[in-house]
Amino acid sequence: MTEQLRDAATAGGDVRLTGIGKTYGDFTAVHPLDLTVPQGSFFALLGASGCGKTTTLRMIAGLEEPSCGTVLIGGQDVTALPPYKRPVNTVFQSYALFPHLDIFENVAFGLRRRGRKDVKKQVEEMLDLVELGPLARRKPHQLSGGQQQRVAVARALINHPQVLLLDEPLGALDLKLRRQMQLELKRIQTEVGITFVHVTHDQEEAMTMADTIAVMNGGRVEQLGAPADLYENPATTFVANFLGQSNLIPAEVTGRSGEDLLLSASGVRLSVPRARCATEATRIHLGVRPEKITIAHASETVAEGRNKLSGTVVDSSFIGVSTQYVVRSEGGGEIAVFEQNMERDTRITPGAPVVLHWNPAHSFGLDASQAIDAGTGEEAA
Amino acid sequence: MTTTTEAAPPEVIPLPPTKPRRKLTAYWLLLPGIAWLVVFFAVPMVYQGSTSLQTGSLEQGFRLTWHFATYWDALAEYKWHFVRSFSYAAIATALCLAVGYPLAYTIAFKANRRWRNVILILVIAPFFTSFLIRTLAWKTILSDGGPVVSALNTLHVLGITDAIGLTSGHRVLATPLAVVCGLTYNFLPFMILPLYTSLERIDPRLHEAAGDLYARPFTTFRKVTFPISLPGVVAGTLLTFIPASGDYINAQLLGSPSEQMVGNGIQKQFLNVLDYPTAAALSFILMALILGMVTVYMRKAGTEELV
Numbered sequence: 001m002t003e004q005l006r007d008a009a010t011a012g013g014d015v016r017l018t019g020i021g022k023t024y025g026d027f028t029a030v031h032p033l034d035l036t037v038p039q040g041s042f043f044a045l046l047g048a049s050g051c052g053k054t055t056t057l058r059m060i061a062g063l064e065e066p067s068c069g070t071v072l073i074g075g076q077d078v079t080a081l082p083p084y085k086r087p088v089n090t091v092f093q094s095y096a097l098f099p100h101l102d103i104f105e106n107v108a109f110g111l112r113r114r115g116r117k118d119v120k121k122q123v124e125e126m127l128d129l130v131e132l133g134p135l136a137r138r139k140p141h142q143l144s145g146g147q148q149q150r151v152a153v154a155r156a157l158i159n160h161p162q163v164l165l166l167d168e169p170l171g172a173l174d175l176k177l178r179r180q181m182q183l184e185l186k187r188i189q190t191e192v193g194i195t196f197v198h199v200t201h202d203q204e205e206a207m208t209m210a211d212t213i214a215v216m217n218g219g220r221v222e223q224l225g226a227p228a229d230l231y232e233n234p235a236t237t238f239v240a241n242f243l244g245q246s247n248l249i250p251a252e253v254t255g256r257s258g259e260d261l262l263l264s265a266s267g268v269r270l271s272v273p274r275a276r277c278a279t280e281a282t283r284i285h286l287g288v289r290p291e292k293i294t295i296a297h298a299s300e301t302v303a304e305g306r307n308k309l310s311g312t313v314v315d316s317s318f319i320g321v322s323t324q325y326v327v328r329s330e331g332g333g334e335i336a337v338f339e340q341n342m343e344r345d346t347r348i349t350p351g352a353p354v355v356l357h358w359n360p361a362h363s364f365g366l367d368a369s370q371a372i373d374a375g376t377g378e379e380a381a
Numbered sequence: 382m383t384t385t386t387e388a389a390p391p392e393v394i395p396l397p398p399t400k401p402r403r404k405l406t407a408y409w410l411l412l413p414g415i416a417w418l419v420v421f422f423a424v425p426m427v428y429q430g431s432t433s434l435q436t437g438s439l440e441q442g443f444r445l446t447w448h449f450a451t452y453w454d455a456l457a458e459y460k461w462h463f464v465r466s467f468s469y470a471a472i473a474t475a476l477c478l479a480v481g482y483p484l485a486y487t488i489a490f491k492a493n494r495r496w497r498n499v500i501l502i503l504v505i506a507p508f509f510t511s512f513l514i515r516t517l518a519w520k521t522i523l524s525d526g527g528p529v530v531s532a533l534n535t536l537h538v539l540g541i542t543d544a545i546g547l548t549s550g551h552r553v554l555a556t557p558l559a560v561v562c563g564l565t566y567n568f569l570p571f572m573i574l575p576l577y578t579s580l581e582r583i584d585p586r587l588h589e590a591a592g593d594l595y596a597r598p599f600t601t602f603r604k605v606t607f608p609i610s611l612p613g614v615v616a617g618t619l620l621t622f623i624p625a626s627g628d629y630i631n632a633q634l635l636g637s638p639s640e641q642m643v644g645n646g647i648q649k650q651f652l653n654v655l656d657y658p659t660a661a662a663l664s665f666i667l668m669a670l671i672l673g674m675v676t677v678y679m680r681k682a683g684t685e686e687l688v
Binding site for chain 1: 589
């Protein structure tokens, strides 16, 4: 018992899921998974719709009963507790504000249910924090989407939950407002220091806001880590394609030289550091991000020690900060290249012969037994 | 495009008249409804109003004499009919709400899609037979040797209801209880349907949000579900109370002379006594009282914002 109490005291607002899973009849929404969200972190559950991220969040909130496993919040087992007894609050998708109550009463709802004193003062402070003080007596339907969103955050945060759960909170906002609210939420999280668990399908949103991202796919966690780590070292083709964009080139391991694996991709000799290869298999997908590739006209000479691929420009589109090229390589595959607009070579136009080259250390190797197009949104479901 | 100068004006000119025409369209669409109201509501109202102020008899003919005393005489003669009408209707409305709300709630939130339709059809099913037949059926159900009476007798309930005046002589038929039961049964669908409509629109996530904000299920109902469903409660109670106060079939078939409601009085004056002025005056008094009560009720319920 004392151990449990000490655990609870030191653990604070961390969330520990052990072997938690959810099945509906024959359908498995979430395969049993273990997950630890450290106290005070901004944690994102990222994945396409139907990947089980929302179900996972709802199991933490107590809105969904897990089929197996346990949920611990701050060291306390809350698996059997109903939502109204859990030290968590949720910002719902499309907000679920009470339409019959004004903004003030919406925000005061949680405090009133727990019979807290000085409701008025606390609500006013909270409304000031989200800059909605003057709108306190409006009804939710009289507010814009962004304002409603802030009410939803205020309504949850005022209860000082140990963990704040956010279910696609920005999904209903337009792009510009979404960017603004991302920074706003991040600021609030840093200020209050509460653990945030954020569910989103928007990989940019997850990378902007979260300290740690769990990428989910088909009811499983594919990979977990810091945004930069996931981006630079994807462990699966799904993560490589879902988080940003990747070029995946089928290749065969032909040998090794020092710390590098030597590869052959349709006859072209390439290499990748062994440490950046997530598999021992002999058939791999060699991955490289479009912005890591340098594009040069075929007549240019390329320094030794770089991976080289020749090809022909199929398409180029100028998007301001960069130009995006699609290049058909000798092997037949299409490679995307993002080139900063610094010194543009005017010879590189559709139809021009080019050579693509990149530092082998900027590429990664993935097991070729996985679908090469997983997570692109175009894969055969 | 070669005749640009010619083509341009006709394009500009037709635009302004569209607005008035659109307004006119709205009036045209209203016309059948207005005509209906004039022919079947306004004209009979004026006619009845004039009848209520006439004096005379069927043999000698009625003449408009602005005889307002008819109203006072009618009210004096039928005051207990009014009291019974409104109290039976109020009790029946309360019972309808008590029975209808849980049912509407279940249909809206607990039943799956298929059962939802089945239950809704069952709610409407009684309308497939006539009001009269259904009420007559209740006569059999509540009859002295019937299952209800013997069950209530076994449970010694009738002793209690006899004592408080709901029933008398250990029977149900020809007592206030029978009339109230009939009213409740006959007007229940008018309560359930508006309740269901307003409950069905409530986003289930609001329940989750309330639970997430420390409200127990009952508190969620009290603070979220019920207040949001108030427009349905108001609509349902009005749709039940108004026709129930004017009803005379239930009192006639299930009650005795001492359960007569205003509707029975109006019917008697119109069809048996043939005292048309008194019958018309009773109708107007009933209408005025209902209107007054509804106005007060709507003010109290304060649901203008929600509807």
